[in-house]
Amino acid sequence: MSKKRGAKKLSKGKMMHSKTHAKKEEEGPKEIAAKIRELAMEIVKDIYAGRNPKFRTKQRGRSNVLFDIEEGIIRLGEKSTTRTFLNIAHAKRFLQTMLVMSKTYEYLTSNKTASIREVYYELKHTIGNTKENTFDDQRESDACIVDLEHSIDTIREKLNVHANPKGALYGDITLVDRQHHNDTFNCLKLGRGGWSIMSRMEPHEIEIKKVNANYVLVIETSAMYERLIEEDFARKNKAILIGTGGQAARGTRRLIHRLHYEHKLPVYVFTDGDPYGWYIYSVIKQGSMALAAHSELLACPEAKYIGMTLEDVEEYGLQNVTEKMKPGDIKRAKELLSYEWFQNKPWQKELKKAINLKIRIEQQALANKSLEFVAKEYLPKKIKNKEFLP
Amino acid sequence: MSKKRGAKKLSKGKMMHSKTHAKKEEEGPKEIAAKIRELAMEIVKDIYAGRNPKFRTKQRGRSNVLFDIEEGIIRLGEKSTTRTFLNIAHAKRFLQTMLVMSKTYEYLTSNKTASIREVYYELKHTIGNTKENTFDDQRESDACIVDLEHSIDTIREKLNVHANPKGALYGDITLVDRQHHNDTFNCLKLGRGGWSIMSRMEPHEIEIKKVNANYVLVIETSAMYERLIEEDFARKNKAILIGTGGQAARGTRRLIHRLHYEHKLPVYVFTDGDPYGWYIYSVIKQGSMALAAHSELLACPEAKYIGMTLEDVEEYGLQNVTEKMKPGDIKRAKELLSYEWFQNKPWQKELKKAINLKIRIEQQALANKSLEFVAKEYLPKKIKNKEFLP
Numbered sequence: 001m002s003k004k005r006g007a008k009k010l011s012k013g014k015m016m017h018s019k020t021h022a023k024k025e026e027e028g029p030k031e032i033a034a035k036i037r038e039l040a041m042e043i044v045k046d047i048y049a050g051r052n053p054k055f056r057t058k059q060r061g062r063s064n065v066l067f068d069i070e071e072g073i074i075r076l077g078e079k080s081t082t083r084t085f086l087n088i089a090h091a092k093r094f095l096q097t098m099l100v101m102s103k104t105y106e107y108l109t110s111n112k113t114a115s116i117r118e119v120y121y122e123l124k125h126t127i128g129n130t131k132e133n134t135f136d137d138q139r140e141s142d143a144c145i146v147d148l149e150h151s152i153d154t155i156r157e158k159l160n161v162h163a164n165p166k167g168a169l170y171g172d173i174t175l176v177d178r179q180h181h182n183d184t185f186n187c188l189k190l191g192r193g194g195w196s197i198m199s200r201m202e203p204h205e206i207e208i209k210k211v212n213a214n215y216v217l218v219i220e221t222s223a224m225y226e227r228l229i230e231e232d233f234a235r236k237n238k239a240i241l242i243g244t245g246g247q248a249a250r251g252t253r254r255l256i257h258r259l260h261y262e263h264k265l266p267v268y269v270f271t272d273g274d275p276y277g278w279y280i281y282s283v284i285k286q287g288s289m290a291l292a293a294h295s296e297l298l299a300c301p302e303a304k305y306i307g308m309t310l311e312d313v314e315e316y317g318l319q320n321v322t323e324k325m326k327p328g329d330i331k332r333a334k335e336l337l338s339y340e341w342f343q344n345k346p347w348q349k350e351l352k353k354a355i356n357l358k359i360r361i362e363q364q365a366l367a368n369k370s371l372e373f374v375a376k377e378y379l380p381k382k383i384k385n386k387e388f389l390p
Numbered sequence: 391m392s393k394k395r396g397a398k399k400l401s402k403g404k405m406m407h408s409k410t411h412a413k414k415e416e417e418g419p420k421e422i423a424a425k426i427r428e429l430a431m432e433i434v435k436d437i438y439a440g441r442n443p444k445f446r447t448k449q450r451g452r453s454n455v456l457f458d459i460e461e462g463i464i465r466l467g468e469k470s471t472t473r474t475f476l477n478i479a480h481a482k483r484f485l486q487t488m489l490v491m492s493k494t495y496e497y498l499t500s501n502k503t504a505s506i507r508e509v510y511y512e513l514k515h516t517i518g519n520t521k522e523n524t525f526d527d528q529r530e531s532d533a534c535i536v537d538l539e540h541s542i543d544t545i546r547e548k549l550n551v552h553a554n555p556k557g558a559l560y561g562d563i564t565l566v567d568r569q570h571h572n573d574t575f576n577c578l579k580l581g582r583g584g585w586s587i588m589s590r591m592e593p594h595e596i597e598i599k600k601v602n603a604n605y606v607l608v609i610e611t612s613a614m615y616e617r618l619i620e621e622d623f624a625r626k627n628k629a630i631l632i633g634t635g636g637q638a639a640r641g642t643r644r645l646i647h648r649l650h651y652e653h654k655l656p657v658y659v660f661t662d663g664d665p666y667g668w669y670i671y672s673v674i675k676q677g678s679m680a681l682a683a684h685s686e687l688l689a690c691p692e693a694k695y696i697g698m699t700l701e702d703v704e705e706y707g708l709q710n711v712t713e714k715m716k717p718g719d720i721k722r723a724k725e726l727l728s729y730e731w732f733q734n735k736p737w738q739k740e741l742k743k744a745i746n747l748k749i750r751i752e753q754q755a756l757a758n759k760s761l762e763f764v765a766k767e768y769l770p771k772k773i774k775n776k777e778f779l780p
Contacts, residue, residue, distance in 0.1 A: 114757070176581075193588045197583055198616070320515060
């Protein structure tokens, strides 16, 4: 798997990314636990040597976020920050970080996983004879999890910690749950519901055993996902369908990423033609500023945008089923217009057009042609003619 | 299926409910299409006879909502409302209703289904040489769908129309998608994700072929659903797990209803101990005021509340992991206190306690004992000792 990706990346002269990417991908629970242990041993050494124990992580303000044009992903820069125990301003956060380190180490070595809310509740208690709680708010433990992710350069899912799942998968893809009775199932044979994507989609948990498909189609709305299944789009076009149900959850992004890198499948993203849809696409493609450190494992810079576009409105006479953009939408569209990763002609043209016309177009508006139109004409034609936005 | 339910209800002296319930359940696309046709024929007759065509539906304001104590469900009363075509105030709505009737009839007879958003987009167009649109807002077509549901006394899912899906299913249950290659799958063998519940769970679409379980456990949060799967709770306790991910979607409620009535499974609902959680429970159990007309097919009046409760806080020493109720929570709790269906001693006690203490307790707070605690002790003990709220 890493070899293939390495080879692919090398051919594009993207060796650096490929190497760090492959290394990050390959780390399983053992390697991550070893990293936590190493971090802890440094602190223990500091203590025995009478030094002030320290913990180093990355700065994550906007000033340390950059867009890597070469790789096409949003990244966290190199600026780091160090917390020390013997510092009134750091002491509690330091303690909290140790608790989170110790707990995630326990998860990894005992093969348990937990939601970030459970981490908070598991670790919350009153300290000794004081009235001081270890944590008073989940935001505190969440922040420690992020510190730890950045410090050992991995994602929380590899710490066996996760947020809520969301999203569904349909198509000729066979998965194996390696941590759960080795359940093996094909997602083309689950009726029209499909498989409910897990919050953690790491290779040591879910193996993608076999995929028989030409591409991955990522769909913003659950209703359009259901439409395409009902039209038997996946079978007829050899497509893997992923319904994100709005903004894609981390597990869903990870699955898209893996399908692209492990199985070389092109990824097409199908959203509403509006600021929310464009943002969903941009997060899937190059990552987000909030999770800049994790783009390497979550983003999919070669993804393409298949629609909806304002050109569709003209081409298919959908003027009547556009919606007006609200002032907030227009403001947001203007923000997107200035983002570095939208600095290319097709997107500038698209966004400016939307801002000028003050209209948006939903994927379900295609029903105005007919229910089958999206599956029989719209998508196949776009894919055949490669009519994508970059 | 209907016979069994009939028998069960008869033994409780609930013959009336049983009869209308069984009749409603049994109606498939053919029967519903025939009802629409009959309605349309009345209108055609009116036209030929030179009468003003009329359409009768039910009033759905609060004044026509009642709580049926005998059956334990919220119902719509008998007050009806009639719209006529030759009335300036009714004409457009009348036209819109005809469009929706005609479109859903088409769905039913051509074996298509559509989301309510698609219905809106499919029917939206400019009328003849006017500047008048058939629909300007989805709320207008939604209202016509409700009119039609009430008029022919069924749910939109039986009109082949649906809202967004949400919710996941896990456990030893075999489903057949009768409209989609007769896909047959067991939901215990889908890894830890489970099956993504569809928006329509009607018997003519999804057959519940076999269930091997002692009860259904409905879980509010996706993270707790994942926790219980990870602990292998379903296998060890022969339970069907349904994760609602917040308020239960209609498809999910329909599935819970069917598991209870078709397969005689007890239903236990596990939510956070707070106004939102209690409301989720109450909607699953006796239905909602907004969908009062559909409780017969969506509600599950014999469902029990398994937790979280404020007694749990004391019994398990969870004081430290309760959260403060915000003023809005307290206001909401006071509203629930006054609802007819919470007029019983255990709930009055529970709600008053929460209002007095001003605290709430989340299901994930049980992680404070240990991650396994909920699966190994909390739930099995409650079920064994029948420690439920009614």
